[in-house]
Amino acid sequence: MLDKLFGVIGSINGVLYYPILIILLLGIGLYFTIRTGFLQGRMFKEAINVVKEKPADKDSVSSFQALMVSTASRVGTGNIVGVSSALCLGGYGAIFWMWIVAIIGGASAFVESTLAQIYKRKDPDGGSYGGPAYYIESALHSRTLGVIFAISLIATYAVGFNMLAAFNLQTSFSAYSFYNKEVTPWIIGGVLALITAYCIFGGGKRIIQFTSTLVPIMGIIFVLVSLIMIIKNIGYMPTVFGRIFSDAFNFKAIFGGIAGSSLMYGVKRGLYSNEAGIGSAPNAAAAASVSHPVKQGLVQMLSVFIDTLLICSATAFMCLSSGVEPAEALDGAPYVQEAVATFLGKFGAPFITFSLALFAFTTLIGNLFYVDNNLAYVQGKKPSKNFMIVYRIIAVLVIFLGAAQKSTYAWDLGDLLMGVMALINLPAIFILSKTAIAALKDYEKQKKEGKNPVFQAKSIGLDDSKLDFWK
Structure with a gap:
């Protein structure tokens, strides 16, 4: 029964990603890149400067905090297992297409997060919240489509991505002698579910604070280990780059079997890792307190680069420079564990397991932050305590079950739900991009005048009576 169901899902994914999402992702991303004058490159330094800014109100969410929330969700198991899966199933060229999705996707991330800031709502405490559901309703005047998007996000993050995070973590335990494929996944899933339950039911603030502090440190250590491995194997790097580019442009192989090609795996795993354009990060972007919406758009663009161009590339080069050939088995x-073992020996497998455990946990917590925001949108108010208890119990069960799923089940479900989100959000931000680009021009005009840009909706022709901010 499940095999038939996931066979259908796999067939849907084949059409959804090629040609539909390939055209939407790359086409709309390229359009934004051209319309913004390739801001990914020319405003990169400005994005770094914006991250350093502190909000006027010390109790408000800063650009850096919003960056950390979105990066915590982006930087997860996909940066390790997703890259490995792309290489093992799609070949060397998959990493090139992951780079392309990230570079072009940076412009999409800018537009969606700028829109989230412009159309954000004010909460009772004076803070802000929002996301694609809110700008779809406010600017496209369709609550129905907003609700459909919110439901698709809830399904993607509470079900698809959380199942994947649990599954990806448990696969790292297959390197140990005690691993039993019938039993161990359930144990790993149970432990992860219990820790997550402890945190989301209010008792785990210290755990969250501890891991949130540890994850950036672990990310730096992970990148350093990869750099040392690359330097150690520097003589092999020209071969690695040669194979990446030759495989990426082997169009005969790509079009001979598009579903299993480097192009397709690069796009799928790149999108899963950096989430640019699918409408998740705008939920975090809307919570930031900034003087101009463009500031948060730049910050979220930077988050995409941190995720893919830095951490995913670190994983890919660490693996490919090791001499261990990627294979489906x-x-x-x-x-990744076999590759790192060539450098760290018997400590290679535990290093990756520990990294995955940290990344998986923060991914789960970050994902549920997005879900909470969209549950409130669907209900039109903050959900009741009883509703949230039931939802959180279900979310914990999903994590438990996800760890023991088949690899194809976990990935295909995540790909389908993520694709549906992108299918709604990408056309929406394309239609609304005129507003985000006008905001960018306003920002740059004020910067040229030597000002710290401050946004007013009327300055780009928006009716501020319909907005909670920017009057």
């Missing part, structure tokens, strides 16, 4: 954490 090593799909997932085992490939």
